[in-house]
Amino acid sequence: MTDRYQQGWSSRRLAEVYGVSKTSIVILLREADIPIRRQGLGDFQVEGVIEHYAAGASLAAIGKAHQVSADTVRKLLLAQGIKLRNPWDHPHPGSAS
Secondary structure (H helix, E strand, O other), X not given: OHHHHHOOOOHHHHHHHHOOXXXXXXXXXXXXXXXXXXXXXXXXXXXXXXXXXXXXXXXXHHHHHHOOOHHHHHHHHHHOOOOOOOHHHOOOOOOOO
């Protein structure tokens, strides 16, 4: 597990593979003296996140696709100057907007 983390696997992905919580993974990594990386989105992902959001994807759906939290996506969009829509205002596929 520590080898996979050091190879770049996210703590969230490791948690899914091993069937434990992300917190458990982080605790085990710290006990093994493995430095914890700040999880987030890389610069190469920013454009795709913005495009998905503009196309109507929810913060949660975007986060799941990129293995980060919806809050991480929200912060990225705000940092990029994107005005967030209200949850009840997002376009639905097939709706006439």
